[in-house]
Amino acid sequence: MKRPTRECAPPNSHRHPIMTSLYGFVKRLYLAFNPPAPEAPTESPLRFGILGAAGIAPAALIYPVKNHPDAVVKAVAARDQGRADAFAKKHGIPKAYSGPGAYQKLLNDPEIDVVYNPLPNGLHYEWTMKALAAGKHVLLEKPSANTAEETRKMFAFAQEKRLVLLEAFHYRFHPATRRLKEIVDSGEIGTLTKIEASLAIPSGFVKDGDIRMVYDLGGGVMMDMGCYTLSMSRYLSGAEPTKVISAKADTLPKFPQIDIGCTATLAFPAVGGSTGLAEGLTASLDVHFRLPPGFGFVPQWPKVYARVTGTRGSAEFVGPWIYHQITVESSEEEGGPLRKRTEQRYGNLGWTTYRYQLEALIDKLRGRDPEHWFDAQDSIANMEWIEAIYKETGLGSRPPSTAEVPQATGT
Ligand SMILES: NC(=O)C1=CN([C@@H]2O[C@H](COP(=O)(O)OP(=O)(O)OC[C@H]3O[C@@H](n4cnc5c(N)ncnc54)[C@H](OP(=O)(O)O)[C@@H]3O)[C@@H](O)[C@H]2O)C=CC1
Ligand SMILES: O=C1OC[C@@H](O)[C@H](O)[C@H]1O
Numbered sequence: 001m002k003r004p005t006r007e008c009a010p011p012n013s014h015r016h017p018i019m020t021s022l023y024g025f026v027k028r029l030y031l032a033f034n035p036p037a038p039e040a041p042t043e044s045p046l047r048f049g050i051l052g053a054a055g056i057a058p059a060a061l062i063y064p065v066k067n068h069p070d071a072v073v074k075a076v077a078a079r080d081q082g083r084a085d086a087f088a089k090k091h092g093i094p095k096a097y098s099g100p101g102a103y104q105k106l107l108n109d110p111e112i113d114v115v116y117n118p119l120p121n122g123l124h125y126e127w128t129m130k131a132l133a134a135g136k137h138v139l140l141e142k143p144s145a146n147t148a149e150e151t152r153k154m155f156a157f158a159q160e161k162r163l164v165l166l167e168a169f170h171y172r173f174h175p176a177t178r179r180l181k182e183i184v185d186s187g188e189i190g191t192l193t194k195i196e197a198s199l200a201i202p203s204g205f206v207k208d209g210d211i212r213m214v215y216d217l218g219g220g221v222m223m224d225m226g227c228y229t230l231s232m233s234r235y236l237s238g239a240e241p242t243k244v245i246s247a248k249a250d251t252l253p254k255f256p257q258i259d260i261g262c263t264a265t266l267a268f269p270a271v272g273g274s275t276g277l278a279e280g281l282t283a284s285l286d287v288h289f290r291l292p293p294g295f296g297f298v299p300q301w302p303k304v305y306a307r308v309t310g311t312r313g314s315a316e317f318v319g320p321w322i323y324h325q326i327t328v329e330s331s332e333e334e335g336g337p338l339r340k341r342t343e344q345r346y347g348n349l350g351w352t353t354y355r356y357q358l359e360a361l362i363d364k365l366r367g368r369d370p371e372h373w374f375d376a377q378d379s380i381a382n383m384e385w386i387e388a389i390y391k392e393t394g395l396g397s398r399p400p401s402t403a404e405v406p407q408a409t410g411t
Pocket of ligand 1: 051052053054055056057060077078079080083118119120121123141142143168170211217224
């Protein structure tokens with residue numbers, strides 16, 4: 001059963017458009033952090049356990065769950081007791097496991113149905129395999145692992161155990177992303193010639209001690225933000241790249257294996273998508289988590305966009321966590337006059353990308369057809385191309401896990 005869709009655009013024609021969008025933004029922001037309780041909660045909701053008191057866990061899982069009628073967060077596990085207890089108390093989570101065996105204790109808990117794995121990338125494989133071995137479904141943070149081989153093994157094991165494993169590419173589940181794809185696939189902008197995707201934030205956010213700066217933990221910006229730009233490019237083209245044309249990493253002397261910035265250009269085949277791809281379609285990825293300040297002191301504005309150019313126009317997408325805009329410029333014929341419009345597709349009131357992702361996951365777990373889903377091969381291909389990009393930069397793949405873990409038979 002689908003819950004009713006309430007459009008987010010406020011019915012307030014008396015407001016100025018700028019006030020309307022500001023009002024809408026503030027409202028969505030408020031609701032993202034203070035979601036209303038569901039109207040009709042189920043009696044036996046799916047019970048989530050969180051591995052690690054991770055920074056992303058509240059936004060990605062805890063707040064969305066508060067608004068879902070068929071999900072609860074039952075436990076968190078953290079290495080440090082104070083941290084586990086404080087996190088559980090803050091978020092109203094009934095159980096907190098702590099100490100060296102905390103993660104395994106959570107996995108052994110029969111009251112947990114689904115494990116959320118927001119551990120550092122280099123620990124994704126180990127703890128996903130252990131969670132699957134314990135019979136739990138897994139919502140796994142992006143990027144899925146340090147290597148494609150690990151991703152392959154995780155999905156093979158999930159399949160063997162008949163468990164659901166989903167890489168948390170939350171942006172894919174939002175109606176705005178799918179609207180963008182619909183525009184591209186409709187042929188409105190013609191045959192695709194170029195995709196540009198960028199995610200970059202100014203310096204100051206990713207500190208030296210961050211997990212993103214540790215090679216063994218799967219650090220590096222192509223892993224962290226690059227995985228989105230690559231995933232988006234593959235999604236929009238409807239095809240897999242054929243080769244990495246070029247890739248260049250920006251490093252620091254004290255972190256020689258960590259790309260704080262990375263640019264890459266990939267080639268795509270001449271066929272793909274529903275409109276066909278132009279010979280020579282390329283995707284350019286541009287990611288950075290320490291954009292240097294302009295003139296040495298002016299922080300650079302974050303870059304969060306994907307732009308698709310075709311033979312009859314372009315579509316530019318900004319967002320979509322709680323804000324997005326799709327700007328389309330297209331003409332009736334090649335070289336004709338361009339008409340411009342913007343679109344916004346917020347969908348259900350206050351639903352973030354993470355809330356849409358949760359909806360799809362619960363639908364899948366309950367045997368319903370989610371509005372959107374993506375399969376194992378999608379996650380595997382994304383890791384393959386991340387590794388290919390790292391190879392081209394000269395930095396190489398992030399190291400595979402050395403943990404002894406249960407495996408699917410025959411792998
Ligand atoms: N979907 C999204 O929008 C986002 C996804 N992410 C992804 O989520 C994951 C976590 O990111 P984020 O929440 O920012 O990271 P944090 O550093 O905030 O959390 C990582 C957690 O990993 C645990 N951990 C276990 N071993 C280690 C170790 N050796 N070193 C450091 N931490 C360890 C810690 O748990 P403990 O509490 O037990 O100490 C910590 O809580 C990454 O895979 C990242 O790519 C991140 C941000 C946004
Ligand atoms: O969504 C995101 O934005 C910031 C990143 O550092 C993070 O890991 C990523 O998932």
